[in-house]
Amino acid sequence: MVNDRTPLLPQVQQSGASSRISTVFNGKRILLVVCVSIGILGLWICSPRSMANTTTSSKPTIAANRENLSFLVVGDWGREGLYNQTLVAQQMGKIGGELGTQFVVSTGDNFYNSGLSNVSDPTFTYSFTDVYTASSLQTTWYAVLGNHDYKGNVLAQLSDDIVTRDWRWFCRRSFQLNFTMCNGSSAGSCNATLDMFFFDTTPFIDEYWTPEKISKFNWTGLAPREEQLQLQLDELREGLNTSSATWKIVVGHHTIRSVGNHGDYAELVEKLLPILEEFKVNAYINGHDHNLQHILRQDSTVNFFTSGGGSKSYAGLQAYTEEQGVRFARDGQGFLAVTVDSDSMSFSFYDVFGDELYSFVLGK
Template sequence: GDTRTTLGHLCPRWGGALPGAGGAVQFLAVGDWGGVPDPPFATPREVATAAAMGRAATDLGADFVLALGDNFYYEGVRDEWDPRFQETFERVFTAPGLQELPWFVLAGNHDHAGNVTAQLAYGHHSPRWHFPHYYYSLRLSLPGTNASARLLMLDTVLLCGGGDDFGVGAQLAWLRGRLAAARHDRYVLVAGHYPVWSVAEHGPTACLVRLLRPLLRRYRVTAYLCGHDHNLQFLEEGGVGYVVSGAGNFVEESQHHSGAVPPGSLRFFFGAPASPGGFAHLRLDAHAATVTYLEATGRVLYRVALPPRDL
C-alpha cells in the first residue's frame, strides 16, 4: 500500500523537485468536480471552475492539481476507456495554465459507486492523471531550501465502512508509518474525500473524528483537505487546519451541522447558491502554508497562513 512518489519521478522534466517560483510549491485543490452522467457531461459550474483554475495557475502559479474525489457523478466510471474521462475531465480542464499540470487524484463515494480500479488504470492513458493507489504519499521539495513537505492521500470511503476491517487496519497502519516518517518535513498535509469537521449538509464524519483526528493532532499535521460538502470552509481545531473544497460542480449553503463542530472552530464558510463554483490555492514556502479560497469569478474569498511545523 505504500506508493512513495516524488513529483520528479512522475514528471522527469522536474528532476525530482518542483520548480516552484520563489522557493514555493503551489497547487490547486478542487473537490466534487465530476460533471453529470448526461450530455454535455459537465455542469456550467465545473466549466467556470476549470477556467478559473487555469487563470489561477497562470497568475498565482501552480505545480499540480489535487483532486479531492467525486471525480465522476453519479456512479463513477465503468472501465478505463469510459468516455467520461474525456467528457468530464480532458475536454473541460483545457485552459493553457492547466495543460501541463499533473493531477493527483483520490476517490470519493460517487467514484466508489463505480469502478475505482478503472480510475487507477486511467493513468496509463493520460499523462496528467496520477492515481497510483487508493492511498499514497507525495514528497514535495521546497525549491531553494533544504525543506520538504509531505502530502498523504487517503481513501476515506474505504476507511469509513466502504471496505473490510483488514483494509481499514492496513490503511491506518500505513498512515501512521508515513506520519512518523515525516517528522522532519516542514509541512504535512493529509487529503481525503470525507471531512473530519464540516458545518454543512453532511457534517463531521464520525469515523474520521474517531480514527483520523487523533493522528492529525498527535503528528502535528499542518492541514487536512477534503471535499464531500459542496461549499468552501476553513476550520481550525487542535492546531490543525481543516480545508473543505467541494465547490467544483455544485454549491450549497446549508450550515445544518454548525452545532456539531468544536465551538469557535469555523473561520470561513462560503456556499452562495448563485455562485459559479470555487476551489483553493495552496502555497508552501519556507515561512508559511498559505491557503487562498477563490471563487470561479476569480474573486479571493478568504486567505489564511498556517505556520511551519515546530520541528
C-alpha cells in the same frame, strides 16, 4: 510569471498499500539507488517505495526551478461541464497561471454519479479532458477516490491504461508525495520540505457497508474491511512518524470537521483525527461537502479545509457555534489555492468568478 512544466517520468515501485513520489525543486536529493537525473538545474526526482492497493507506474509532471510550491485543490467536480464546472475550471486556469501552480489535487468524487464504467468510458473525456483545458492546468492531477467513484469501476480510475487517454491523471487509493524547495543549485540551499499523504476515506464510512447500501459500492481490490482500515491507518502512522518535513498535509475525500450538509464523520473523528493530531499534521484537506470551508478548533491544532465546490453546490450550511472553530464557510462553488515556502503555507479560496473570498496564512 514563467511557469516551467518539464515532463518527468519517475518510476513507481510496488510493495505495500500506497505509493510515494519524492521531488526536489531546484536542488538534488538521492533517496535510494533508483533515481532519474533530469538535468535541469540539478533537479532530481525519484520514488523510493510504493505500497499495496495501487496499480503500476505513472508519469506525473512536476514544475521545476522554484523556491516555493503552489497547487490548486478542487473536489466533487465531474459533471461533464454542467453545474458551472466549466466556469470553475476557467477560473482555476486563470489563478493557476497567475500563481504558477505546479499541480492540481482532486479531493474525490471525480466522476458523477457513479464513477467510470471502464477505462474507455467517455465520461473521463467529457468531465476531465474537455473541461480543464487551460494551459496552467496541463500538469499532473493527484486524485483520491470519493464515494461516488466507488459506485463505478474503481479499478478504471486506478489503471495505467486510462493515463494513456490523458497523461495528467494520477489516482491511487493512497500515496505520498515529498517535496523539497531550494533557492539554489546546492543541497545546502534547500530549506523547506512538504510531505503530502493522500488517504482513502470511503472504506471507513459505516453507512456504505449497511445491507441497504453495500451492493451500491464496488469494493474490488480491497482487503476485508477491518484489515483494510487497519492497514491504511498503520501505514499513515508510519509515514507521519518517519516524516521530518517542515509542513505536513493529509488529503482525503470525507469531512472530519465540517458545517456543511454532511457534517463531521464520527468514524474519521475516532480513527483518523487522533493520528493527525499526534503527528502535528498542519492541514487536512477534503471534499464531499459541496462548499468551501476552513475550520480551526480550539481543541485541535489541525486546520480543516473543505474544497468540494467543483460543480454542483448549494446544499446548505448547518448552524454552528463559536466552539466549532469556523473561520470561513461559503455555500457555493469554487476552489482552493495553496502556496508553500520555507516560512509559511497560505490557503486562499476563490469563487466561480475568480474572486478571492478568503485567505489564511499558517506560519511555523
